[in-house]
Amino acid sequence: YPPPADPVAQHFQAVAGADGQISAEELRRCLSQSGMSAYPRPGDSFSLETCRVMIALLDTDHTGTMGLNEFRELWRALEGWKGTFQQFDRDSSGTIEAAELHDAIRAFGYNLSRPTVEAIVSRYSRYSNRQIMFDDFIALSVRLRAVSERFRARDREGQGYATIYYEDFISMTMSI
Amino acid sequence: YPPPADPVAQHFQAVAGADGQISAEELRRCLSQSGMSAYPRPGDSFSLETCRVMIALLDTDHTGTMGLNEFRELWRALEGWKGTFQQFDRDSSGTIEAAELHDAIRAFGYNLSRPTVEAIVSRYSRYSNRQIMFDDFIALSVRLRAVSERFRARDREGQGYATIYYEDFISMTMSI
Ligand SMILES: [Ca+2]
Ligand SMILES: [Ca+2]
Ligand SMILES: [Ca+2]
Numbered sequence: 001y002p003p004p005a006d007p008v009a010q011h012f013q014a015v016a017g018a019d020g021q022i023s024a025e026e027l028r029r030c031l032s033q034s035g036m037s038a039y040p041r042p043g044d045s046f047s048l049e050t051c052r053v054m055i056a057l058l059d060t061d062h063t064g065t066m067g068l069n070e071f072r073e074l075w076r077a078l079e080g081w082k083g084t085f086q087q088f089d090r091d092s093s094g095t096i097e098a099a100e101l102h103d104a105i106r107a108f109g110y111n112l113s114r115p116t117v118e119a120i121v122s123r124y125s126r127y128s129n130r131q132i133m134f135d136d137f138i139a140l141s142v143r144l145r146a147v148s149e150r151f152r153a154r155d156r157e158g159q160g161y162a163t164i165y166y167e168d169f170i171s172m173t174m175s176i
Numbered sequence: 177y178p179p180p181a182d183p184v185a186q187h188f189q190a191v192a193g194a195d196g197q198i199s200a201e202e203l204r205r206c207l208s209q210s211g212m213s214a215y216p217r218p219g220d221s222f223s224l225e226t227c228r229v230m231i232a233l234l235d236t237d238h239t240g241t242m243g244l245n246e247f248r249e250l251w252r253a254l255e256g257w258k259g260t261f262q263q264f265d266r267d268s269s270g271t272i273e274a275a276e277l278h279d280a281i282r283a284f285g286y287n288l289s290r291p292t293v294e295a296i297v298s299r300y301s302r303y304s305n306r307q308i309m310f311d312d313f314i315a316l317s318v319r320l321r322a323v324s325e326r327f328r329a330r331d332r333e334g335q336g337y338a339t340i341y342y343e344d345f346i347s348m349t350m351s352i
Contacts, residue, residue: 024302048302049223052300062297063298064297064304064306110346111343116351119350122235122239123232123240123350127199127200127201128197128240140350143350147349147350148342155342160341160342161340161341162340162345163337163339163340164337164340164345165336166327166337167288170286170292170323170324170327171292174292174299174316174319174320174323175292175299
């Protein structure tokens with residue numbers, strides 16, 4: 001019998017070289033070919049910047065590349081974020097606006113005030129129209145998850161605050 | 177007599193509309209036309225992502241746009257960062273490598289350990305070659321300045337550490 005199909009591994013192997021690692025550029029091609037980035041329009045692909053952030057999320061050894069296990073984890077996360085985008089784009093504009101983002105972030109399990117959400121919208125929208133495109137929503141979701149995880153690792157008692165040293169703060173924020 | 181020439185204001189006004197504000201896309205055009213982004217090759221321009229980070233650095237009212245005063249401040253900063261890039265690209269590769277970045281960051285007045293610098297290189301280099309291009313160096317410099325300023329505002333005694341609440345941490349990191 002043939003082995004069970006493993007489409008995620010096949011997407012990965014279609015771009016990975018002999019070293020079994022993919023760069024941001026290869027990840028971009030992989031997510032295009034697999035159709036993951038083809039939203040809302042069939043030809044859409046992620047920006048190189050968003051692919052670099054995706055790699056940085058799981059790149060604990062700082063090689064700037066991604067292996068198959070990390071890719072599987074990313075794929076699951078992307079399926080979730082894509083579902084969230086589609087669910088919270090209530091007016092079907094193909095973009096996420098501030099009120100929609102506020103609720104999407106709450107669905108992720110984070111509680112952020114409206115001013116903080118507005119600051120995020122300013123940073124992640126493109127044409128001063130305050131609409132967030134799918135590519136930027138993914139970059140935002142990746143970074144929000146990364147910085148939240150890093151914060152929690154330093155707030156071990158779950159008090160909602162942490163004492164952080166400057167160099168640690170820089171490594172938390174500048175590596176993603 | 178004609179008023180004294182003000183080339184920086186002229187660069188700004190060449191793209192600003194009647195509202196006297198520029199978007200990330202207009203900033204990108206402005207920095208191309210003025211030659212600021214034309215490095216190392218004459219036709220080089222900044223990515224939209226880098227322009228968005230530049231706007232976010234000075235966008236205290238979160239409009240996603242930039243006025244003339246903010247543009248003047250950005251211009252001065254860009255001249256400094258460009259000079260730093262040229263000075264620390266010691267092998268004239270047109271890119272900044274880890275050892276060069278370590279020294280460039282020290283010249284900015286920040287002291288970061290080698291592992292932190294390596295993590296930054298992983299995030300900001302493009303082709304897993306661990307070389308940082310001018311466009312990415314500018315994005316890195318903008319973000320490093322922004323997060324450092326924000327950290328210092330919370331470490332008022334200058335002790336090198338600060339107690340930070342989760343939502344504040346998110347607003348510090350996700351708006352740049
Ligand atoms: Ca919408
Ligand atoms: Ca503004
Ligand atoms: Ca160099």
